[in-house]
Amino acid sequence: MTIPFVDLKTQYKNLKVSIDTAIGNVIEETAFIGGKYIIEFEEKFARKYGVKHFVSTANGTDSLYIIMKSLGIGPGDEVITVANSWISTSETITQCGAKPVFVDIDPDYYTIDETRIEEKITSRTKAIIPVHLYGQMCEIEKIKSIADKYNLHVIEDCAQSHFSKYKNKKAGTFGIAGSFSFYPGKNLGAYGDAGGLITDDDELALKCKMFARHGALVKHKHKMEGINSRLDGLQAAILSVKLDHIEEWTAKRIENAACYSQIFQNNDHVITPLVRDNSVHSFHLYVIRVKKRNDLQNYLSKKGIETAIHYPSPLPFLEAYSYLQHKRKDFPVSYHYKEQILSLPLYPELKYDQISYIAESILSFYK
CATH class of the missing domain: 3.90.1150.10 (Aspartate Aminotransferase, domain 1)
Incomplete structure (x- = not known):
């Protein structure tokens, strides 16, 4: 018997008609960047997840970076995160000009040890990024309580925790924002790089969307400098099909x-x-x-x-x-x-x- 670690081929075969139709529609309409398939997926994800805003991005790494930049995190700041995660969590802190401050993991659940967070907080700390690793939720209420005590942002890394819940509340909905990856092997995966972020904060959602699209919501109307981090139409259409399942x-x-x-x-x-x-x-x-x-x-x-x-x-x-x-x-x-x-x-x-x-x-x- 041969068993792959992930079997995306079988998943595709099970959804072949719907996936092929979705891809064909995008190609037929040449809706490769922007347009209705992006809007449809963003609205569909936000609705299913129960949040006000979902902003799609080119990948999950970008979504973390975009959140931090939009919150004003930069040089001289510190951001606390967990010692055991993929490097996206920490490298985006550095990309903002801030310093990553690591905390060891809980010995039973492998997520950040919330009892060790407070000792790492300094006057330069601006945020905590707990990672809901493997699909397991952190002790997020305790983390949020610590953050509130010190007036810190909580940015949830949900790259591995699509639709995980704590006390019937979904991952990514406890802090100011949640970051998602739709890398092919994720629970909800595209056929290439893809990502996004959620928030109920209107101002933050607007800043993130603008920053991810060269600092403009309308072409040639750049209110700031941003980056190019757009989900493409093909991935959005594929993800819309998969989201139903x-x-x-x-x-x-x-x-x-x-x-x-x-x-x-x-x-x-x-x-x-x-x-x-x-x-x-x-x-x-x-x-x-x-x-x-x-x-x-x-x-x-x-x-x-x-x-x-x-x-x-x-x-x-x-x-x-x-x-x-x-x-x-x-x-x-x-x-x-x-x-x-x-x-x-x-x-x-x-x-x-x-x-x-x-x-x-x-x-x-x-x-």
């Missing part, structure tokens, strides 16, 4: 994750992901912790099972951040877990016999 897909991801956890239960070799109380984990990734991780990964590869590591190095220990001179003791949980975490195949199209084959293969490795 996101709730069904999320339910299937949760179901598949439960299947894994049930097979692994009461096993000392595999630590399965927990789900925070009062939350809906959308399971962008199903991440286990194991000993002999690299040997296990090689073993699974030989059995036709593709896995991944998210992420092999915590951000503070990348060469890009060597100037910060962090030590292992600064982020002990992140550093310890980096040799243990392993992401297993998880997607709506994954069948039970495939899940069983993967899980039993892992258990057989430790016999």
